[in-house]
Amino acid sequence: MGGVEHEDPPSKRVKVSSEESESFSNSSSLREPARCSLSDSMARPLESRGDDEVVGVKGVVKKVELVRIIAEALYSLGYEKTGAHLEEESGIPLHSAVVNLFMQQIIDGKWDESVATIHKIGLMDENIVKLASFVILEQKFFELLDGEKVMDALKTLRTEIAPLGVHTNRLHELSSLIVSPSQTAIDGTSDQRLRIRSRKKLLEELKTLLPSTVMIPEKRLVRLVEQALDLQRDACRFHNSLVEEMSLLTDHQCGRDHIPSQTLQILEEHSNEVWFLQFSHNGEYLASSSSDCLVIIWEVKVDGRISLKHRLSGHQKPVSYISWSPDDHQLLTCGVEEAVRRWDTASGECLHIYEKSGLGLINCAWAPDGRRIFCGVTDKSICMWDLEGKEVECWKGQKSIRISDLGISSDGKQLITVCKETMISLFGWESNSEKFIEEDHTIISFALSKDNRFLLVSLSNQELHLWSIDGSVILVAKYRGHKRSRLVVRSCFGGLEQAFIASGSEDSQVYIWHRVSGELILTLPGHSGAVNCVSWNPANPHMLASASDDRTIRIWGINQVNMTQNGRHSNGVCYCNGAT
Amino acid sequence: MDVDPRQWENIDVNDKDIHNIVLSYLVHNCFKDTMESFVSCAGIEQPADHLEDMEKRKRIFHSALDGDALKAIELTEEFTPDLLENNKDLHFDLLSLHFAKLICLRKCTEALGFAQLKLTPFGTMQKYVEKIEDFMSLLAYEEPEKSPMFHLLSLEYRQRVADNLNREILAHANLPRYSAAERLIQQATVVRQSLNQEFGKDGNQLFSLKDFLER
Numbered sequence: 146m147g148g149v150e151h152e153d154p155p156s157k158r159v160k161v162s163s164e165e166s167e168s169f170s171n172s173s174s175l176r177e178p179a180r181c182s183l184s185d186s187m188a189r190p191l192e193s194r195g196d197d198e199v200v201g202v203k204g205v206v207k208k209v210e211l212v213r214i215i216a217e218a219l220y221s222l223g224y225e226k227t228g229a230h231l232e233e234e235s236g237i238p239l240h241s242a243v244v245n246l247f248m249q250q251i252i253d254g255k256w257d258e259s260v261a262t263i264h265k266i267g268l269m270d271e272n273i274v275k276l277a278s279f280v281i282l283e284q285k286f287f288e289l290l291d292g293e294k295v296m297d298a299l300k301t302l303r304t305e306i307a308p309l310g311v312h313t314n315r316l317h318e319l320s321s322l323i324v325s326p327s328q329t330a331i332d333g334t335s336d337q338r339l340r341i342r343s344r345k346k347l348l349e350e351l352k353t354l355l356p357s358t359v360m361i362p363e364k365r366l367v368r369l370v371e372q373a374l375d376l377q378r379d380a381c382r383f384h385n386s387l388v389e390e391m392s393l394l395t396d397h398q399c400g401r402d403h404i405p406s407q408t409l410q411i412l413e414e415h416s417n418e419v420w421f422l423q424f425s426h427n428g429e430y431l432a433s434s435s436s437d438c439l440v441i442i443w444e445v446k447v448d449g450r451i452s453l454k455h456r457l458s459g460h461q462k463p464v465s466y467i468s469w470s471p472d473d474h475q476l477l478t479c480g481v482e483e484a485v486r487r488w489d490t491a492s493g494e495c496l497h498i499y500e501k502s503g504l505g506l507i508n509c510a511w512a513p514d515g516r517r518i519f520c521g522v523t524d525k526s527i528c529m530w531d532l533e534g535k536e537v538e539c540w541k542g543q544k545s546i547r548i549s550d551l552g553i554s555s556d557g558k559q560l561i562t563v564c565k566e567t568m569i570s571l572f573g574w575e576s577n578s579e580k581f582i583e584e585d586h587t588i589i590s591f592a593l594s595k596d597n598r599f600l601l602v603s604l605s606n607q608e609l610h611l612w613s614i615d616g617s618v619i620l621v622a623k624y625r626g627h628k629r630s631r632l633v634v635r636s637c638f639g640g641l642e643q644a645f646i647a648s649g650s651e652d653s654q655v656y657i658w659h660r661v662s663g664e665l666i667l668t669l670p671g672h673s674g675a676v677n678c679v680s681w682n683p684a685n686p687h688m689l690a691s692a693s694d695d696r697t698i699r700i701w702g703i704n705q706v707n708m709t710q711n712g713r714h715s716n717g718v719c720y721c722n723g724a725t
Numbered sequence: 726m727d728v729d730p731r732q733w734e735n736i737d738v739n740d741k742d743i744h745n746i747v748l749s750y751l752v753h754n755c756f757k758d759t760m761e762s763f764v765s766c767a768g769i770e771q772p773a774d775h776l777e778d779m780e781k782r783k784r785i786f787h788s789a790l791d792g793d794a795l796k797a798i799e800l801t802e803e804f805t806p807d808l809l810e811n812n813k814d815l816h817f818d819l820l821s822l823h824f825a826k827l828i829c830l831r832k833c834t835e836a837l838g839f840a841q842l843k844l845t846p847f848g849t850m851q852k853y854v855e856k857i858e859d860f861m862s863l864l865a866y867e868e869p870e871k872s873p874m875f876h877l878l879s880l881e882y883r884q885r886v887a888d889n890l891n892r893e894i895l896a897h898a899n900l901p902r903y904s905a906a907e908r909l910i911q912q913a914t915v916v917r918q919s920l921n922q923e924f925g926k927d928g929n930q931l932f933s934l935k936d937f938l939e940r
Contacts, residue, residue: 299833299864307865313873317862324837324861325845 212237218366241266244360251348256285266359275309277354282306284347286319299323382659382666385640385686401667404645404657405689405701408671410451412698414441419692420465421635421678425473428684430454430490432476433698434464440478442490449688451700455493459486465633466550470511477509477518485509485520487532499530508550513557519574521551521562529574540574552593552600554614561600561614563588569602571614582618584610589629594638595683601636601646603629609636609648611660624648626665627656632675632694639681639689647689649676655691655701671699744769746905753895753904755783778804782894789887792829794822797890805897812893817847818886821860825878828863829870837864910934 198208212231216239219228232238240248243266250259260278263269282305289298302319352360362368374391378384383399391397417437424431424445431443431451440457462480469476475496476488482505487497499506501522508521512529517537520528526541552561554571559580564570569582569591587605594601598615609624627634627650636648638660645666646658655669655676674694682688689701744767751760757779764771781804788797798819801808809816820843827836840861847853859874866872876882892902903911914934 295837296834299837302865303833303867307867316865317858317874320861320863320865321858323864324840324857325848 209237213239213361214366214369217361218364221364221367240360248348248360251281251351252344254285254288254344256281266355269356269359272311273354273356275311277351279306279309279311279315280347280350280354282309283315283319284342284344290322295323379661382662382664384644402704403687404640404667405687405703406667406669407702407704408669408699409449409702410700412443412451412453412700413696414453414456415439415696415698417463417696418674418694419677419696419698420463420633421467422690422692422698423467423469423678423680424682424684424690425469425490426471426683427473428682428688430469430473431680431682431690431698432467432469432478433690433692434467434478435696436463438463438480440464440467440476440488442476442488442493445682445685445688449685449702455488455490457486457488457493457495459495459498460484466508468509468511468551471513471515475515477511479506479509479520481505482507482523485518487518497532497534499534501528508562510551510553510560513553519551519553519560527551527560527562527572538574540572550591552591552597554597559614561591561593563591569600571618580618582612582614590633590635592635592637594643596643599638599643601638603634603636603648605629609646609658611646622660622663624658624663624665626658626668627654628652632677634675635678637679637681639683639686641686645681647679647681649679649691649693651675653693653695655679655689669701672697741769746909749901749905750907752779752900753891753907755779755786755891757783778898782891785894786887786891789819789822789890790883792822792826792883794819794826797822797887801890801894805894808893808897813847813850815886815889815893817844817853817856818889820844821856821877822883822886824860825863825882829878833864913937 200206200208200211212235216228216231216237219225219231220239228239238245243262247259247262247266250256250262259281263274263277263281282301286298286301286306289295289301302316302323306319307316349363352362357365370393374393374397377397378391381397381399383401383404384397385399385403412433415433415435415437416439417435419433419435422431422433429445431445432440433443434440438458438460440460441453442455442457443451444454445451457476457478460478460480460483462483464478465481466479467476468478474490476490477485478488479485485499485506486495487499488495499509499518499520505523506520507523510519512518517529517531520530522528524541526539528536528540529538530536550563553559554561558573558575559571560574561569561571564572564581566587567584569584569588571580571582573579582600582602584602584604585606586608589603589605591600591602593599598613599621600612600614602610602612604610607625607627607629609627610620611622611624613619613621624646627648629651632651634649634651636646639645639647644660646660648656648658650656653670653672653674653676655667655672656665657667657669658665669691672691672693672695674696676691676693678692680690682690687703691699691701693699747763748760748769751763757776760779761771761776781800785797785800785804788794788800798809798816809819824836824840824844827833827839840857844857844860848857860877862874863869863872863877869875870878896902
């Protein structure tokens with residue numbers, strides 16, 4: 146309650162209605178029993194003070210309720226005098242006199258009287274009265290036990306609590322407590338339920354039990370404000386930064402400037418079209434691959450600059466797909482219809498080459514435990530290997546066609562591949578069960594969300610379809626705007642809580658949509674060739690990378706004040722041998 | 726599947742076997758006088774002198790059945806000193822009988838004191854905690870017979886505890902825990918039911934001893 150010690154009875158708040166304001170005195174809590182007769186008439190709260198008066202433009206906010214929650218807020222914040230003044234001036238009491246009496250009795254520990262008072266507060270059904278009485282008498286019981294008045298406690302239990310007929314299990318627990326009040330659980334931790342809570346806490350619990358018209362819930366106004374902020378945040382289409390920014394003074398509306406939209410770096414290490422790139426799970430590295438058969442591991446520095454760490458050469462064919470291990474210590478790369486190589490991130494060394502004689506591999510993925518890998522093969526089957534290269538299993542049949550996307554579902558139990566031109570299979574590789582996503586157009590590529598619960602499918606009709614795959618398979622949204630007709634163009638999720646969808650496009654731009662509303666919010670020009678792939682840094686919602694046929698990678702970020710003049714920072718020159 | 730009753734004719738039953746069955750039943754249930762009378766009528770040998778023990782066992786059994794648990798415990802301790810020591814479950818059950826009795830007599834203060842002294846020490850073991858709670862909950866009611874835990878005050882419960890005690894004492898003296906008659910009935914029932922399950926197409930009623938005997 147905003148700094149008020151729980152020992153002090155909140156004396157100033159418990160007071161008579163405004164009708165008594167003449168005799169309003171600063172000191173005290175209710176003492177004269179004579180008030181009780183008045184309190185009877187006050188048992189029906191708040192009649193004739195213009196109960197129906199409304200405030201606000203929409204006419205839905207009742208004045209009486211508003212004033213009451215403001216008064217509660219004032220008391221919560223510790224402004225006793227102001228709260229009292231408000232009640233007086235507005236003529237609207239926070240609580241009726243009966244309720245005030247009740248609250249005072251609780252604080253004073255006058256249990257029997259408070260139980261009697263509860264019955265006098267109208268508007269409540271039998272059951273609530275019983276539940277509230279139970280809670281009050283339970284407190285009485287504990288205080289008696291604490292004061293070593295065991296027989297009195299027993300008497301209370303038998304004659305007052307048991308007859309209520311509610312909470313039978315708790316009743317039995319209380320019985321046991323009489324016998325062994327210091328009973329501790331087997332593992333030695335002392336039992337929570339034994340500690341007497343303060344009377345203040347009791348009052349708080351009663352507030353949740355009794356209807357809110359009788360007793361205003363604690364901090365109601367603050368809760369309403371929090372709800373409003375939540376709604377504002379949900380409605381904000383550009384929301385990409387953390388919540389500290391929210392102010393009560395204006396409606397929350399992020400501007401575009403929180404979405405990466407400025408080119409911060411251009412990376413020019415590749416000598417041919419850059420086909421694929423992906424940030425590591427921890428956002429500290431970026432891996433890119435190109436039709437020049439090279440894979441590059443880049444390091445994301447603390448200040449956001451990207452620098453080259455390793456050049457991984459070895460593939461004889463263009464590298465079309467990369468997969469980071471779950472712990473980011475290793476990398477799988479796939480040469481088109483060639484082999485899959487496993488690399489160590491720290492040293493850049495090639496740890497293993499996976500091949501199938503006579504056949505080529507077309508995609509690769511890690512099992513969630515990081516100890517096995519899956520690869521799609523040109524004969525449309527999928528193989529699972531352990532790290533040493535021993536083939537553990539092979540699923541034949543039309544499992545994976547010549548499209549280099551392979552994913553694992555969130556529970557690690559389903560392999561996601563494109564099994565036919567217009568169909569994605571979610572294949573339970575242990576259970577051998579299969580679910581399908583059917584589309585009307587040819588599937589070009591897909592991407593999984595970070596939590597692996599959503600699938601973003603790119604189609605030949607230039608649409609992106611968002612599917613929920615957690616449990617049953619449902620189409621959730623569609624995104625349009627980008628251009629794709631000849632090439633494989635990839636998309637991804639990104640931003641704070643994956644609130645955005647980004648995609649490459651054949652018109653050399655990066656497209657960004659708001660995921661929930663489906664609205665296209667940004668297009669980013671800059672590349673001079675088709676943008677093949679995008680990846681949003683999972684650890685930094687303000688960093689986006691794009692890979693293009695113009696042989697460069699662009700790093701996009703938010704508008705920074707001290708950017709260099711032309712926004713370019715050429716990276717390849719200083720680090721020619723991959724040292725960081 | 727029903728066994729053809731005529732098949733029974735092919736089985737010879739020895740009188741001696743039947744005597745033993747009856748005898749075992751009488752010994753198990755401490756029917757000392759009946760046993761003596763039966764032995765002399767049937768002209769068989771008196772079994773090795775368990776007579777005195779039977780008498781003691783009978784008193785223990787009846788004390789427990791009447792709810793006079795403290796007496797039962799005292800007699801048991803006298804008769805077989807280590808039995809309760811080694812059989813905590815039984816010990817607890819007997820003590821709880823006494824508690825139940827105090828509750829029935831509405832002697833709440835005494836019951837509370839007794840519980841604190843005798844029952845709570847068992848609370849260190851998890852398996853007793855729930856039982857203790859169940860019994861303690863009787864304290865909360867002015868009319869415990871109408872409470873959800875009323876079965877703890879019932880004759881059936883006392884019967885069960887007394888039976889257990891009896892069996893343990895027998896076991897301690899290296900005598901069978903179950904009388905022969907009990908075992909035979911159990912065996913016949915189990916066999917019958919198991920056959921029913923295996924060949925179980927027709928009607929499949931569970932074996933009913935009563936029906937069987939009335940045939």
